[in-house]
Amino acid sequence: MGQDDAARLAESNAEPNEAQNVQEETLPATEVLTAATPAPPDAEDVDPLTIQEERRRRVAAAQEEELRWSNLRAVLRGEDARLGYKAARDAWKMADRFVLSEDGVLYFVGTNSRSGPDEQQGTWMRLVVPSTMVQEVLQSCHDSLEGGHQGINRTYHRVKSDYYWIGLYADVEKHVSSCPDCCSSKSRPQLRGYSPGNVLAERPFQMVSMDFVIPLPKSRRGNTALLLFQCSFTGFVMGKTMSDTTALVVAQAFEECVYRRFGAPSLIRHDRDPRFMSEVFQAFAEMMQSRSRATLSYRPQANGQQERSVKTVMQSVRVYAEDPLQQDWDEIAEKLIFAINNSQDGTRKETPFYLVHGWDAQSTLKAMSSSLKRGSGRQSDALAWRREVNRQQEIALSMAKEYQATEKARRAKEHNETLGRKEKESLQSPSGEADPNETPPRSLFEPGSRLWLYMERVKPGLTKKLAHRWHGPFRIKKKVEEFAYELELPNRSGYRFYPVVHVSRLKAVSEFGDRPKVRLAPEVDEESRVDFDEELLPEDSWEPDHPSGEFEVEAILDDRTPLSTSTNRAVREFKVKWVGYEEATWEPATNLSCGGLLYD
Template identity: 25%
Template sequence: MSTYEKEMLALVMGVLKWKHYLLGRKFVVRTDQRSLQYLWSQKIATEAQQKWLYKLMGFDFSIEYKRGSENKVADALSRRTEGPNEEQLMAFSSPVPHWVDAIQEEQQVRSQLQQLIQRVQSGEAVGPWEVRDGLLLFKDRIYVDTDSPLKQDIINQFHASSHEGFHKTFQRVRSNFYWLKMREDIKTFIRECEICQKHKVEQLSPAGLLQPLPIPHKVWEDISMDFVEGLPISQGKSTIMVVVDRLSKYSHFIAIAHPYTAVSIAQVFFENIFKLHGMPRTIVCDRDVTFTSGFWTELFRLNGTSFNFSSAYHPQTDGQTEVVNRTLEMYLRCFTSDKPKQWVRWLCWAEFCYNTSWHSAIKRTPFEVVYGREPPSLLTYVPGTAKVAAVEDELLQRDLVLTDLKENIKVAQERMKRQVSVAMRRNAKLSPRFYGPFRILQRIGQVAYKLELPLDTRIHPVFHVSLLKEKLGSKISVQPQLPITIGDHNELRVRPMTILDRRKCRNVEEVLVQWQGLPTSEATWENLTAMKSQFPEYALEDKGHRKGKGV
């Protein structure tokens, strides 16, 4: 192939390579092959040239001649000019930690280190010692004197970046520095780090041995009480008052309206519990405002009843009632899975099922313990034997629900979890695991302590030892605020600040809630009825304003 054909082929391949840019536009081709500029007017010599020319006919371009000595870009490799070898200086910068200069200054001030540096420079002391750029090194690591105050700064620089544990921090520090008892110094620093103490989860078993409540001597002499809240409104009720006899496990489930007061709960207690079982000797309950109110405590004190309150955020104190609550919720889910707003209708069946079920703790049913006989069995209804259609429908529906309950009870127990509003647990992942430090005022019993909390704190100051740990070190940073409140499972719960908007979604009134301590972008749509039940002390109807579609 001649030089002319090679240059022409290069032209064709170049144009076809960039045809998506060149089609429909006029462009110029510059070449150092002089005869190629006459491509359109010269005689075609070969068949290959004819094919190449045919491929170029759809493009609008002109060809200009350019001397080879000037066409350096196209022939960059073949026309590279060789010049004299020249040394070029390159400037670069690298960050130098400030404590490196501080260590160098310290080594110059300390007389013992200066003597050692002089011995190394004179060759008297060799081995692992070396002086480089004015720094004394030991085994290629910067040497820091044993009593140097810079040790804490160095450890903090490596630890504070990610607050890693001892082994990772130790490896980072020892790769650059050396001093005597480095391992002990790093262990002490990490153990006393305030941020690590507050935010890292303890990997130890919970402290404090289980302190069981005294065993009751008679049925319905010692009871426990609690509330199941947040249920959908059914027949005007949205809360269940749960009362459990601690000896027989016999329970009463009473539907009540929310919000409730100490006076109304006391009336419910006398109408449903006192008339059947008399006045109890002790009541175990959590620190609900109803149970801690002056009216409630004084009323029962005058009737000879004492209270055993659970310590703050330690629901294990009243673990029996917590188990009953979960079982009750499971019953209602099975009963009313398709029609949850009818739970009041089936509450009596849930109570009967629970009290006539065999309990592993007492090896019999609660009904048998209280009444001394086996519970009566429910006869399965035979369709077509009732003379009243409404009765037949009622009994058929009863048998259907009970059958579904028995089939689903095992699966439901495995999946059973306490349902807590997602909005109420916002930012719990990144919230501190511990707060403080606070001074211990008094030891309460065997496994609880009373702390000195701020005066405006709405938290009971007595805590189980499993929720506490010792503050290590003397350094105390700015005292952070305690959470406004904490849930039953120690999750941080935020409070509503204002209502930004209102709407109706499928006939359910919802409000756009901005939460305390969170930006407007974190506002969430919440069910208004559920918000009222969870935050009865907030006048949500008066907060915020209506906009948009409104209700």
């Protein structure tokens, strides 16, 4: 491809230059094609070739309606004498790259990029698309099965191979970036989000985390799930094998493993559905014969420590499992919790058992080899022994708290150093004081802007590979922290989750301005422009023929986007007022054939 050809191709999809934007003169009104057509025949009697010819005629008519193409068509027909000097000059600058077909349709002449370096470069013609047809072409080349919802680059080359218009790439980028199906089904979260570090407990069992290990093979005792609790301060693990994971059974497990031994914690951290946990706490309150609601608060924070404990337990169970059908996992899991609690923690520098009780648990070997003789003198004094144990435990707890704070700061710093430029610009200075020489921080998202929310979980029975895990769009209600935003949950949306979300689960909806309007020829306005499908489809004719069982839409009153119970996706519905009926009904778009009303 020569330099001249390359320059022409680059110019073909660029915005109009200054010369092309000058005042253009037009043909007389008598030369403008009209879209008048004879009365439409019955749809069943229409020949496909007739429809194709009619569409090409309408494409030519739509090209004639736009001032730029109208002047260019006049030059190609040899009627440039009818144009003014400036209009003819600008049209002649482009005329060598365009041709008119026998039926008057305008084409752009481009070079064949598939020709080899030693081959003679061929040419191919691309249809000049009027502005009213741009959206139809983009939907065909991207949204349809032929388009396959490909990315910007692939869609651009697919459109460019057959079509031409000014600003083609920008329109493709806008259409693909704002495609709801692509936004909800593709890619994973890109933002990592600023991390201040996890919330630290101040004392043992002030904060307890919980997590389920499901699903597991049905054991000989009928268990299919493992519920783990862990003290966030000491790392002490408690476990319960279960055959049922209902709210009542979970409340009983909590009462048995945590409450009986250590009392009620101030916070429980988990990743379960808040509605499920509210049922658990209600069942626990009834078990305690309390009329008031449970005071255990739901805190939807990262639960990394608990996830690591789950991984440790299951790795150990995997080593000891001997049954070919894996039916002995529950017996092994409960016994291995002792080993985990009596192993030194890498962060706290002590065993969880010691931090909780103040002494180390003896193994069976040590217990059998130790002397049973009692001490004598002051060493056998129970009070002195207790004071010494308490003193050592207090030192160990204080050091464990310090170690955890140091590790929290280290992990947060390590995470924050990997943030992107845009995320770092949104943070306050480390000192918290504004520097007059620095650019003030800008929030990643502004209140009122629209966002997609990423949800890792999908409805049971569906596979993650086919699920749309970006939900929304939602609007931001307010900024809670540098790393968290509160979302607005519309009524009857079907979504039930805690509205404060970490930025790592959010991405902005691509917002684009309106496409620049083209200059039209005289005697032409937007309302009178050619409709490519008018009078070709039965639903658009002036005399609709409704089959038996089909109803006519009078008006669209409202719309909503509830969460589908079958697909776990947001499905847009419309409140429809039917002709001849007083009561309006909610219908999905697939049940309606009134494209004009839905668009309005």
